[in-house]
Amino acid sequence: MSDGTDTPAGVMRAAAEEQLDVVALTDHDTVSGWSEAEAEASRVGLRFVPGIEISTRSRGLSVHLLAYWPRADDAELLAMMARTRDERVGRAREIVRRVSRDYPITWEAVTAHSESAETLGRPHIADALVAAGVMSNRDAAFTEVLHDGSPYYVPHYAPEALDAVRAVRAGGGVPAFAHPGADGRGRVVPTSEIDAMARAGLVGIEVEHRDHSDGQRERLARIADRLGLVPLGASDYHGAGKLNRLGENLTTPEAFAALEAARA
């Protein structure tokens, strides 16, 4: 329901085909895919974990905060995400305005690629560039036009990471830091910020992730150990929108049990 290319039910079917046994759906800033995914997971015999990937910020840097099992009707979290989704629209318009100076792209083309999305993001702009025939795929569009350091880049409002960690906890959910060592995407937050997030109630941290080098995996495993955070593995699957294969990085049963034990 955000920037993946499969439907929520389609993700569950793909997970069953990969013979996974537990799978979380973590759309950006929305819970609207949960019911469809949960029904399909139950039909194909998968354990479903409802989740969200909340866009947050820390010292001006983007932090993706995963929330597992938050209450679907938690007013604070819902309001936080509604504001982010709204403000993403104006931000996407501004990116499109800038990109259209140099590439054949219109706002109408972007909205045509995001009709079923609750949360609008740069991947939808990438899709419009691919459809216009000027980029071969999303990855190329990010590398050449849409990356964080590009002159076309515009940030969007997002809550502070520490506030979001506290809100997830208050809403009964289990917060985890998504791909904290993905330094190929831009600057990552310093270790001191992970310490602060842990003090605010962070429970898990992704260690095994495609965008983490071996060095980052070692660093994050050490941080997890020192702070008592649950080390997680995640495929960050986006359907055809990214190269990531479903199940390419896994969370161990022990880590999953520790994550679940932290549920309110």
Ligand code: AMP
């Ligand atoms: P936004 O939320 O609009 O800032 O865009 C971030 C989204 O773009 C995240 O879901 C990323 O997974 C996705 N993204 C970042 N880099 C790439 C890439 N190289 N190829 C495809 N998707 C990407």
